[in-house]
Amino acid sequence: MEWLSNLFGSYWPAVEITGWTLIKIVAIVVPLMGAVAYLTLAERKVIGYMQVRIGPNRVGYFGLLQPLADGIKLLFKEVILPTASNKTLFLLGPVLAIAPAFAAWAVVPFDMNLVLADIDAGLLYILAMTSVAVYGVIIAGWASNSKYAFLGSLRSAAQIVSYEIAMGFALVGVLMCANSLNLGKIVMGQSGGLLHWYFLPLFPLFIVYFISAVAETNRAPFDVAEGESEIVAGFHVEYSGMAFAVFFLAEYANMILVSMLAALMFLGGWLSPVSFIPDSFLWLLAKVGFLLFLFLWFRATFPRYRYDQIMRLGWKVFIPITIVWIVFIGGMMQTPWAHLFH
Amino acid sequence: MTFFGLHFQDLVFYTLAVILLMAGLRVITTRNPVYAALYLVLAFFTAAGIWLLLEAEFLAITLVLVYVGAVMVLFLFVVMMLDINLDRLREGFWKALPIALPVGGLMAVEMVMIVGVRNFGVDKVAAPAAHPAGYSNTAELGRVLYTDYLLAFELASVVLLVAIVAAIALTLRERRESKSMDPAKQVLVKKADRLRIVKMQAEVEKTEVPDAEVATDASKESK
Numbered sequence: 001m002e003w004l005s006n007l008f009g010s011y012w013p014a015v016e017i018t019g020w021t022l023i024k025i026v027a028i029v030v031p032l033m034g035a036v037a038y039l040t041l042a043e044r045k046v047i048g049y050m051q052v053r054i055g056p057n058r059v060g061y062f063g064l065l066q067p068l069a070d071g072i073k074l075l076f077k078e079v080i081l082p083t084a085s086n087k088t089l090f091l092l093g094p095v096l097a098i099a100p101a102f103a104a105w106a107v108v109p110f111d112m113n114l115v116l117a118d119i120d121a122g123l124l125y126i127l128a129m130t131s132v133a134v135y136g137v138i139i140a141g142w143a144s145n146s147k148y149a150f151l152g153s154l155r156s157a158a159q160i161v162s163y164e165i166a167m168g169f170a171l172v173g174v175l176m177c178a179n180s181l182n183l184g185k186i187v188m189g190q191s192g193g194l195l196h197w198y199f200l201p202l203f204p205l206f207i208v209y210f211i212s213a214v215a216e217t218n219r220a221p222f223d224v225a226e227g228e229s230e231i232v233a234g235f236h237v238e239y240s241g242m243a244f245a246v247f248f249l250a251e252y253a254n255m256i257l258v259s260m261l262a263a264l265m266f267l268g269g270w271l272s273p274v275s276f277i278p279d280s281f282l283w284l285l286a287k288v289g290f291l292l293f294l295f296l297w298f299r300a301t302f303p304r305y306r307y308d309q310i311m312r313l314g315w316k317v318f319i320p321i322t323i324v325w326i327v328f329i330g331g332m333m334q335t336p337w338a339h340l341f342h
Numbered sequence: 343m344t345f346f347g348l349h350f351q352d353l354v355f356y357t358l359a360v361i362l363l364m365a366g367l368r369v370i371t372t373r374n375p376v377y378a379a380l381y382l383v384l385a386f387f388t389a390a391g392i393w394l395l396l397e398a399e400f401l402a403i404t405l406v407l408v409y410v411g412a413v414m415v416l417f418l419f420v421v422m423m424l425d426i427n428l429d430r431l432r433e434g435f436w437k438a439l440p441i442a443l444p445v446g447g448l449m450a451v452e453m454v455m456i457v458g459v460r461n462f463g464v465d466k467v468a469a470p471a472a473h474p475a476g477y478s479n480t481a482e483l484g485r486v487l488y489t490d491y492l493l494a495f496e497l498a499s500v501v502l503l504v505a506i507v508a509a510i511a512l513t514l515r516e517r518r519e520s521k522s523m524d525p526a527k528q529v530l531v532k533k534a535d536r537l538r539i540v541k542m543q544a545e546v547e548k549t550e551v552p553d554a555e556v557a558t559d560a561s562k563e564s565k
Contacts, residue, residue, distance in 0.1 A: 010349070010350075011350050011353075013350075014350040089376075089380075119399065120399070120478045120479070120480055120481075121399050121400055121403050121479075121480050124400070124403045124404065124407065124480070125403050127407055127411075128403045128404075128406040128407040128410075128411060131406075131407055131410070131411025131412065131415075132406065132410055132411055134411070134415055135383070135415070135418075138415065138418055138419070138422070139380075142376060142418075142422050150422075154419070154423075157415065157419065158419075161412065161415055161416075164411070164412075181480055308522070309525070312525065
């Protein structure tokens with residue numbers, strides 16, 4: 001340590017902080033990648049059982065090594081660069097898709113004081129990061145120089161941009177209740193048991209948020225962006241091997257992120273629903289796990305939405321609902337029942 | 343070890359500033375409009391980084407959220423779908439140059455006169471003081487916007503609203519041939535509106551079966 005601090009001289013405090021932060025980032029990203037890998041297995045298993053199939057069960061006991069086998073297979077596949085594509089942007093696309101999906105985790109708290117960056121504008125930061133994720137999709141679709149990829153990217157980008165608004169408005173309700181943009185403070189504002197969690201006073205916003213989250217991540221039943229019967233596979237049709245896998249990782253990382261946010265902002269995060277069981281990180285895991293199960297359940301249950309219906313739902317149903325509810329909360333806060341909304 | 347005697351923060355600032363200037367330059371020099379839009383995105387991002395150094399985290403994050411996340415996405419959308427002929431864009435370059443050059447030069451001189459060292463030099467503007475740890479840029483901005491500058495803030499929002507309504511009114515065209523359906527009416531449709539069940543007797547076509555054959559079959563089976 002001594003020689004290191006001599007080497008960097010006056011920069012040592014900054015370098016030390018950077019080093020520690022890097023270690024913490026690895027401590028977040030590695031379990032996250034594991035969760036993404038096993039979410040793909042969970043998806044195949046859950047949907048398998050819902051459709052009275054077994055799902056993957058050959059690699060490892062109960063199919064538990066299947067994600068590893070998939071990863072190794074994708075790593076060894078050739079990454080094909082289409083001749084007519086824009087090579088630089090073609091490779092930049094996947095990077096821009098996954099970087100914001102991971103960067104947003106910087107402000108996500110896992111427990112009291114267990115957070116990488118405890119910043120005041122945490123929620124704004126997450127909204128900014130998730131809004132940047134759309135560049136990966138747009139650039140991938142354009143750089144592929146293929147009509148299916150381009151149409152897919154246009155659909156997907158239009159959908160993401162539309163539902164972002166409903167999602168943002170749903171979160172405004174949470175801000176009004178919590179009086180803070182800091183995710184840790186939002187969770188602590190819900191302390192006091194199940195009845196104090198924000199999903200009760202903000203029930204319409206919770207529903208809007210979660211459905212928007214499904215649409216935002218381009219998951220079924222809102223997955224027209226990769227409607228295989230119309231546009232083959234959407235924006236990543238020209239990608240193969242690891243470049244495709246990165247898009248895949250980004251989609252699942254985004255699923256986990258939006259479930260995490262829903263758990264933190266509406267379901268009390270790591271807080272216990274009843275007073276006689278202590279608060280714990282395990283509660284957060286259970287809540288996120290349940291919301292992720294909903295994602296898979298939706299995919300096994302609902303038929304795909306038509307594109308114009310998706311747009312109508314986002315613009316003409318969800319956004320008005322959120323605006324009305326925000327005004328309603330604002331009004332209720334001026335009445336004697338204001339304590340119900342804090 | 344120090345680079346040119348700079349503090350770490352200065353080092354970060356100059357790195358961001360170089361990237362910002364390069365990106366800004368590439369926006370106007372690159373030939374591909376999609377590249378130009380992407381360089382502008384990079385410029386916004388680095389500008390947000392510089393604002394973060396100034397502890398203006400709300401403005402920095404909002405810059406990314408609004409300009410990078412919404413405005414530039416729509417820009418890219420349009421630029422991507424255009425079939426731009428680069429040669430035609432450069433056609434009138436030499437003809438317009440004699441007029442463009444003095445106008446551009448005049449604008450540059452004006453800008454230097456206003457935002458130059460004389461008005462915004464280091465000695466004119468006090469160095470930003472570092473804030474204590476509990477300082478929240480977001481809360482401060484909100485307080486000022488809704489107290490001291492309430493009227494200006496509300497007026498700005500009304501102007502924006504008018505602009506939105508005007509944009510929609512200018513571009514909205516009723517399409518006569520549109521076959522769009524009203525989902526509310528679709529949902530209200532009952533079975534009785536669409537389906538008529540007709541009760542009628544079953545019509546059985548009678549076929550002649552010779553009695554003798556049936557009898558002989560039965561007698562064979564009994565044997």
